[in-house]
Amino acid sequence: MKKYWKFIATITIIVLSIGTFYVSSTMSAESHPEFVIKTISGNAEEIKPLVLEGSYTSSMSYVGTNLKVTSDGSTYDSRSFLDKLIGQPPTVIKDFQEKYRTFMRGKDPLVNYFFENEEFLAYATVDYRLDSLRSRDFKFHISVLNKKDGSIDSFTEEVPDSGELEYISVDDVQKVEGELYLITRNMTRNNDNFSEEAHIYTINIANQKISDHEAIVDTTNGQSDTRINVRLVETTPTEANNHLIIVKTELKVIEDMESIREEFINQEIISYNLVTKEKETIDVPELRLDENQLSFFDGSLIYFTRLDGQELVVTPYSIVDNHAGKAYSIKLSGENGHVDGQLTTIKDGKLYIASSQLNADVVVADADKGEILFRGQVTLEDSSKETRQFELYLHEIYVK
Template identity: 55%
Template sequence: MRKYWKFITIIVVIMLSIGTFYVKSATSEENHPEFVIEKQSGDAKEIEPLKLVGYYSDTSSMNYTITDLKISSEGSTYERRSFLDQIIGEPPTVIKEYQENYRTFMRGKGLNINSFFENDQFLAYADVDYTTDSFHSHDFKFPISILNKKDGSVQSFTVDIPDSENTDYAFMEDVQMIEDELYLITNNMIRNPEGSFDEKHLYTIDLANQTIRNDETFSQIPEGQEGNRIVAQVIRTSPTEAYDHMILLQKEIKVIHDSESYREELVKQEVISYNLATKEKESISVSDLPFNSELSFFDGSSVYFIGLEGQEIVVTPYHLADSQAGEEYRLQRSGEDGDGYGPKPMTTIKNGKLYISFPELNPKLNINAADVFVADVKTGDILFKGQITLDDSEAKNQYELYLHEMLVE
């Protein structure tokens, strides 16, 4: 009987702890400040589809808590995480919407947004699965599921990843679907007697026969020369849009060690446009890009390089159709001149509009407002300019606000 009392005592303590957690959360929620997007120019209707997702921290006391919030044209709303979500983390907003709208299909699916593809008819999922023991990883497979949203039918199967004997690790970078074929883009970490390196693979999945029709290594990332390193990334696109091109950015970076620190210097970079259907590659010259410019987004027809020069955001488009760079345009930030460093802006493009938001407010760092832009992506004409500000003059200035997602509905 004594052991049962111990068990009951443990359960009671856990329930009281959870209850205390929710009481404290509910109490603290009443004190959360209101953040707004304050208009400076343009039409406020332009930010009605915009949602910014992040977290707020009150740093005024030892009770350091983090609360999720969303900021929109209507102000800020706070979301209290469940006790379980506090432990395991919360999925991206798009994944949460999939879980709500396609509950049965989403059971057992991972939370990597790059593993999903969606269009009007299908929601597709593919991931990398493998077994790891004390010696190495093996039995690499693709678990694949396709939901037909019109009739509710699901096609699920698993295929072995070919020639993976020397693969240490692999992860999914993008999933695309063109007609009856699925394209899986992965980063594979290879180890052999000559050394280790990364490879970008494109796997073509024949959905009718549930087989891998083609496996192509379109980028192999060798070890850099002494003091240098090479990195490659697939450029971000919208997870709910279909694209027949993939954009890869590869950089060689020189690491320079000083007496008390080190810095990185860009040696060269190459941008590759890859047509998924035709397998054609095109190299894009990026040698004349503005200082501190980075490849930021691909909207299916153009890639956009976005950088900071002082208090200006510099946008340089490159159009795939005619293989030419477009005319750059500049968006003027608020505040005093700076050196262009600090948190990089979040960007996305939808319906011909470029959305830009800076991710951080922190009074301790003298960051008391964050710019928000909506611009015509082709001309750079500003449709809306505003700032995220704290709409409470009596609120304490000991807080941190950090935004990590930008959604346009």
């Protein structure tokens, strides 16, 4: 035995040391504080479907941990190896992956690329080759899953008239009847002039051909000191919409000695009907567009929001009858009376408001009239227990 002592001692130390380390590290892993949404008034049932996503960073640590706060409290993403490996795709994508595992293979986990309704799940993306001189071989990759019979229709289609294209990205996918609509942002280059436009490609699913395509918003302009931004207003990715809402912002570029500033000139809101291909400029004289934020579009109503002190002023605007509804305001409170970092979403006629800060209001209101259904606060479950300094930052609001 004498000649084995070094060996046995080393093995013992290895087993004890590494064993102890991993046993104790799995046991002490969960030391994060618990956050809850405390009810101040209203019906707590209203926040059942609400999910707030954010990150928690302790002052002792340099790495934040992602967490979700719901009516049931907070859950932290475990930083276990498998979770890191799988990554953290958006909740919608995660659901898709669980439900339609085969269909979701090889799909980029970007919500914009997906469309879902009762019967179909569609996906479209674009790829191209980057050459030293210019990009080429633009191709759409399209897959449509028929949920009923599980059949998958996948095809690749060349992007038409892509000669001058420099860059293209899919901003939204919509499906109306047998047509798939890809709303893209195209960047074209003409010598040294770059221009960006919102483009729509109509694809007939039955014959797998692009039947039509056109620019919705053209941004070509003569003046070199102005810049035009085109933004597609987000909608719930899993809901069908016949209308697209596009915000076109014109900015004046001012070059100083030291910096380049941009100054707001003009903003236009354009509604595009996918079926009739009609384009309309929404003119809302009573709303100053530079002050109001176009926060949400739910298919028939656009919600403009504006912070006025501690109040969030919401103006619903119906695109069906082109009429602005009655504005209402919701009083919010934040840390030190300071309100910012608003997260808003609308689902099923309800407006959900939260803030990125701790101890800020969480409000559920009737989206149409502004009647408050619930008011609460994201807060520590037991603040007396928590002595550490930390930062909580919520960045995503989601309604199941």
